[in-house]
Amino acid sequence: MDNNDKQKKKSSTKKTIFKSLKIFLIVLIALTVIAGGAVIGVVLSILKDAPDIDPTKINASLDLTSTIYDSSGNLIEKIQAPEFRTIVKVNQMPEYLKDAFISIEDERFIKHVGVDPKGIISAVMDNLKAGSTVRGASTITQQLARNVYLTLEKSWDRKIKEAYLALQIEKVLTKDQILEAYLNRVNLGQGAYGVQEASQTYFSKNVEDLTLAESALFAGIVKSPTRYAPYHTIRPENFDPNKHHEVGRVEILGEKYITVYNEEAVKRQKIILKKMLELEKISESEYQSALNENIKENLKPGQKKIEGISSYFTDYVKTQTVNALMERFGYTKEQAQDQLFTGGLKIYATIDVKLQRELESIYNNFTEILVGNPSKIKGPILxxxxxxxxxxxxxxxxxxxxxxxxxxxxxxxxxxxxxxxxxxxxxxxxxxxxxxxxxxxxxxxxxxxxxxxxxxxxxxxxxxxxxxxxxxxxxxxxxxxxxxxxxxxxxxxxxxxxxxxxxxxxxxxxxxxxxxxQPQAATVLLDYRTGHIKALVGGRDVKGTSILNRATASQRQPGSAMKPIAAYLPALDNGYTAASPIDDIPFYANGKLWPRNWNRVYKGINTLRYSVEQSVNVSSVKTVEYIGIQTSMSYLEKLGIISKTHPESDSFVTAKENSATNDENLSALGLGGMTKGVTPLELTAAYGAIANDGVYIEPIAFTKIEDKNGNILIDNTPKENVVVSPQIAYIMGDILRTTVSNGIAGRAKLSNMAVAGKTGTTTDQADIWFVGYTPYYVSATWIGNDSPKITLTQSSRAATQLWQHIMTKMHEGLEGKTSFNKPNNIVSVNVCTISGKLPTELCTRDPRGSTVRSEIFAKGTEPTEYCNAHVELTIDSSTGKIANVYCPEENQVTKVFVERMPPYSPAQHNGIVPSDYQYTAPTEVCDEHDLNSVIESPPEEDDALPPFPGWGDEDDQDNEDDYEDEDDYNDEN
Structure with missing residues (x-):
């Protein structure tokens, strides 16, 4: 062992000594106060807040349930977990199971009165010998008091209350009753509470059939259910056969998990067996036999069926509650779930029950809304x-x-x-x-x-x-x-x-x-001003227990719905305007023609607004290329899609996370072809920032959590940050508005209600989306098969149709609003849609009609220069080239053209011609009409023009000496 290791061990030993002595002093003070009746203000103040208990009803308190209330304070669900805890009598438990827990957790359990000073000293000595914490100082009775009546908060207050309540429990309950309550309540990992449920979870058998080795294994879990659970669950994609030993597979919330053996559990088990041997709870032969038992082969995971989840919304509330408890109090996931299922919490959700019921009703009629009578469909639908x-x-x-x-x-x-x-x-x-x-x-x-x-x-x-x-x-x-x-x-x-x-x-x-x-679908409805989720459905036609919540946990490629947030919103905040021209012409990636537009044509020069309205792929890719991938990513971070602080929790794959396959490319950012994708909730919240004057508000499912005594544990104020100014947000929103009113998302229109939004379709229609908002709510709807390899018969119009039906119902009874609130400093200016600049007289004479349109700008970004894209040229109609002085007058036509910068040459693009190429100004001068052609065809007498100086009237003789011969003329001209 080197010096560093020695120093670390010495430091760890000191910390262990300090921690153990602190616990000893706290409990000793508490005992002194309680037993001697000493009046110490601080301690009395603490005990004043201790809950009133009736230990005779302690088994009933094991079923203390948490509750969820809606946004109006009405009870909507009592959270119970019957499949996680099964009560069994103490006489059903093997003696060595009880002995195992007593030996390691509280060896003087039978003798003490609830608190054991001698046990505390013994624990300190054992911990000092081991150089680490191998035993806790709390008795089984104290642990029971904490688990049933208190929180897991680590404080002096809790330790004093814990000791006080333990003494009360010991006065009215027998040791068997205490042990029975404890063993039915203790958290044994993987969501199993109590020894019976743990027996089913890990070995698929009843508690009375446990072996000594298995019993000791359970006693070892208590110290840390996360670290010492006999197996861990991991997703199949994270399974490494060279690193993990699979012991089985389970399905939780509709998702498959692989259960992998945890060697740390058996290491801990050996400590318990040794302690049992020292205390003469088992013989030497029993000890050796238990050591030789192959726990790895004994493990047989039981299937978990999580009941009590009434809807996708409350399911998500529970998930968010667990996460909040972990973050706020430093709980492990198991400890947070423990509080959720048994802590008597009061959780106030953001749900609007009326809207939730309406949304669920729509999903129950999913088929009829989208395809009508299924009997007329050959099947399967969609x-x-x-x-x-x-x-x-x-x-x-x-x-x-x-x-x-x-x-x-x-x-x-x-x-x-x-x-x-x-x-x-x-x-x-x-x-x-x-x-x-x-x-x-x-x-x-x-x-x-x-x-x-x-x-x-x-x-x-x-x-x-x-x-x-x-x-x-x-x-x-x-x-x-x-x-x-x-x-x-x-x-x-x-x-x-x-x-x-x-x-x-x-x-x-x-x-x-x-x-x-299949196909599945999901919808989220969000109040973008508060971040409150009002309703959500994470799947359709789900029978029995709740499964995968596709609204919050299923990541799918967003397709073109990504364009506004990854390309155009950042562009508008970095020099682009709604009138900025973008030339939709062939684009190349790695030497290959890419991407193709959805309509398989190139439109040529059009505004940014038009590019969004018609979902032009080339335009969005060119926009991301211009502003830069890192700039695009910085806005996605502000919009909640990328997390730099917790990259493992987001769905965006950076080059640092995977250098070979990642989302730092034009396909992912410009077209939404992400490696994993985004959830409907993430996309809803991102668009919510556009609706909310450029301020992103983290979506929340609950507003506060109270403990069983009504004290506020968590005040859930959502995080928010400014993404863009209100003016930029309004302009982006107005572009999305005309995408619905004038563009390809016309099916999203609502009666007497302003709508802004965007469609999204991925390759071969594996995923279809519509994301949009009104003056009241923002919402995203996704439809697709759980396996992206199976595609759909309809494009994003089906998702748009479903979204429109949903939002019509969500807005029933609300006042009609046909426009969005406009912030200050928005100005309207007439511009040329070809140049994006102030129009000239030539812009009104564009052969397609006037290109002058009124456009909105953030004040200070409106154009100040005049259009230089439109030019007037005289061409020879027979050649289409710029006319020279020899072109016949009858061939000369003056027209207005667009001067493309940079110029476009079809020859350089395999002959591909954009739709507006015919209006492009020619750059070549006519080469079919010159002096020779005029000489070879003498003019008629009435309309003759002198092709050579000296021919014609005497007035022309002044030019006779300008050229010596015909060659000089031709050279000069």
Missing amino acids: VDWRLNKAKDVIDDKGNIIFYQQNNLFNEGFELILEKGTYELRDNNLYIKNKKLTPYQKHIDISDYYTIDDRKNLVTHTVGSIIIPEGQFSISDNKEVKISQTYLNDTKDFYRIDDKGNLLISEKYFFRSKDGIV
């Missing part, structure tokens, strides 16, 4: 799928995404592996079937689909086959070998039917029976 001959859903490369149910399972839901894809050799089972994807720790089974009676596509997830480590292997050609040993131990694992197919029993994998309706 889904643009590809099928192979077997009617499996495939992607554009022919890979199977979802099997038809009958191709994957038989009627008994046994997995069908066709004859010829498996073989029994040397009593081992060898399988190579495309329905299985083998990994080092598990074997994935493909998902499947069905069609419901309303002609919805329904997708069903299938879990993995979990086989113990060492019992199966994978060859280089992906053939799976399952050992004879495993097959002998699991006689019902498979059977062979009369067709020779191998059938694997459904008990060896998880299957989502209800499935999820």
Whole structure:
């Protein structure tokens, strides 16, 4: 051990000594005050605030529930978690389970009166020997008092109240009653409260069936449910077979998680077993047997079903409450959930119940609103799928995404592996079937689909086959070998039917029976002036328990809905105006023609306003290129899309996070082709900043949290920051307004209500959006399949149609407002839409009609120069080139043209011609008419013009000496 390590250990020991002595002194003071009746003002003041309790009803208090109220203060939900805690009697618990907790948490539990000074001293000594905190100083009775009646706040106040309440509990309850209440209440990680629920969570069995090794494992969790839980859950994309050992798979809120073994839990378990041996709670042989028990193989995660969530909104309120408690009080996630489910909190939500019910009602009629009577649809509705001959859903490369149910399972839901894809050799089972994807720790089974009676596509997830480590292997050609040993131990694992197919029993994998309706959709309704979420729905036709909340947790590519916030709003704040000309001509990326416009044409020069109204891809990409990627990102940070302080919590992938695949590019910022995407809530809040005079307000789902005694724990004032000035925000909003009134988002119009917004469609219509706002609310609606590989039959017009239907209902009874509030210092100026400058007389004579339009500007940004794009030229009508002095008069035509800067040459772009190219000023002079052509065609007598000096009237003789011969004339001209 080097000097640094010694110093660190010495410092850690000092901290441990100080902490233990502090706890000892606090409790000693409290005991002195309580037992001796000494009058100490501070302590008496603390005890005055201690809650009144009735220990005889302590088991009933285990079910103390938190509540959620709406924005009007009406109760909308009592938060309960019946699947997380199951009460069992103390006589159902194994003796070694109780002994394990007593040994490590409170070895003098049977003897003390609720507080144990001797135990405190003993804990201090043990901690000093270990050089770290291995034991706490609180008794089991104190822990029970804290868990049931107090918060997790770390303070002297709480320790004194804790000791006081423990003494009260000990006066009226027996030790068995206290232990029973404690073991039914203790947090054992992974959302499991109490030993019975922990038994199901970790081993899928009842508490009475726990072994000594498993019991000691549970006792070790108490110290830190996060650190010492026997397994952790991680998302499949974060699973590393070289780093993690998979013990199973679970589904939480509709999402799959892999459970991975946590070695720290067994390290802690060994400390408990040793302590039990020292206290003679177990024999040497029991100790050795427990040490040799393979916890890793014993673990069998049980499926979690979270009940009590009445809607997507309250689900999100709970999530935000947990996050707020963690941030405000430094709780772990488990501690915050503990308070949510059992702390009796009063949570005041921002929800408007009337609007929420209306929104949910609309989603219940999703099909009828968008496609009418489903019986007239061949089906499945809105889904643009590809099928192979077997009617499996495939992607554009022919890979199977979802099997038809009958191709994957038989009627008994046994997995069908066709004859010829498996073989029994040397009593081992060898399988190579495309329905299985083998990994080092598990074997994935493909998902499947069905069609419901309303002609919805329904997708069903299938879990993995979990086989113990060492019992199966994978060859280089992906053939799976399952050992004879495993097959002998699991006689019902498979059977062979009369067709020779191998059938694997459904008990060896998880299957989502209800499935999820496709396509899915989500909507958020936000009061942009306060940041209050008024209503949200995170999915459609969801049966049973709440699942993935797509409104708040599902990141999808925003497509063109990204353009206003990543390209045009930053541009307006950095020198552009609504009248700035942008030339929609071929653009190239890495030498390739990219991007294509949605209408497959190039319009040529148009204003920024028009570019937004018509969602011109080239214009947005050129705009981002001009202002710079870093500038665009800086505005996305202000708009809540990027978090520099917590990059792990946002969905934007920076080059620092992934140098190969990231969002620091023109596709992500100019077209919304992000790596992950954004949530409807994030996009709603970002557009809310435009609506709210340029001020972004972080969206919140609750305004405050009170404890069970009515004291305010958290006053949830949303964070806000200025993104742009009110003038720039108003101009961007006005452009979005005309995108609805004049542009491609016309379906979003509301009767007697101003609307500003933008559509969004991703590649092959995998995701469709509409995001917009009125003088009252801002809202985003997304539609898409959970698997982006399955696309839609309709474009963003369907999302716009649904948004319009929703917002019509959301505004019923509100006063009509046909305009948005205009800030000061907005000026209207006539401009030329080609140059973006003040118009000249030539602008009114543009061959397409006058290009003079009234446009709004932030005062000081309006143009001061006159249009120099329009020019007047005389051309030869036969050549289209600038006429020279020899072009016949009848061919000479004077016209107004647009002088493009820089010039555009179709030849340099494979002959591609933008729509307005015909109005571009020619740069070449006519070369078909010259002196020779005039000589070869003598003029008629009536309209002759002298082609050469000396011909004609005598008045022309003055020029005779100017040139010596014809060659001099030609050289000069």
